[in-house]
Amino acid sequence: MDQPNPLKTSYRRDARAGLRDIAPAAIAAIPIGLLFGAVAITKGLSPAEVALMSALVFAGGAQFAAIESWVSPAPILALAFGTFLINVRHVLMGASLSPKIGLSRTEKFVGFFFMTDESWALSERRALDRPVTGAYWAAMAVTLYANWVVSTTLGAVLGSFLGDPARFGADFAFTALFIGLVAGFGRSRVTLVTVGVSAAVSALVHHFIGAPWHVASGALAGIAAAYLAAGKDARS
């Protein structure tokens, strides 16, 4: 009876590791979620619509991009295309993580609904020296998901009381978060070239052509730059 079940022990340990690893990103996401809800309200969405979007889409970058250019009635095709451009990275993220994560095929189709930049990046890092288990993934997924749905909805409800988000610099939290995440990919020569080219092309396209094209063109330019910078004989 007192004998600890080794399976259960490792399950708990991995879940705790997931919680510990995701905590900074989850805490950072709270002001960002509040901000998202508050901004969405100013664009004419109701708190219920904000909650539904966060629960079904669950993708901060795509949601912010959608809200930034939100008009009524909503341009469905343009929003779907913009969402695809911003989220198409998931295809390669999923392909990369799939063989490294300890989930059955069916579990992956459920579990990958919760894939975010943060949980993906943390899992890739963990996979370098330890197995990425379902418990580890689930702990991160549930934490981030509940956190995002609650904070965005709360932001929508409180929106009118918070006033202008720019007053607190809260509008910059998203930018700062992304800079922090990019730094996590290190500063090898190829990464620096990627970041520089992506930033330059995105800023130029945004200035001369406009959103949402800066995301796809900047990203593609950065990827092409990495391909060229790596050289023909690059080792993996």
Next chain:
Amino acid sequence: MSMDTTTLLAILAMAVVTYFTRVAGLLVADRLALTGRAKAAFDAIPPAVLVAVIAPTALTTGWAEALAAAITAFVAFRLPLLATIIVGVVSVVVLRHFM
């Protein structure tokens, strides 16, 4: 608790597209064995996309945002994620006040 039909359809479309991108990788994973330059390009996707999303805000909004982004990038290599965000937000507030 109001729901606009067009808004609802837009949210559903965004949700379907996003779920598709999240699981599409599962369908191609077995056929993706990348090496060399292709691997480097593949590995560059996350930073390239993240940077492309924020570059206009960081670089072309104004001097306060550009400077705050530079400060954030500087501390991002030295501090944990949450501290990085706090430094970024505080510096943008201070810089906007003086610029």
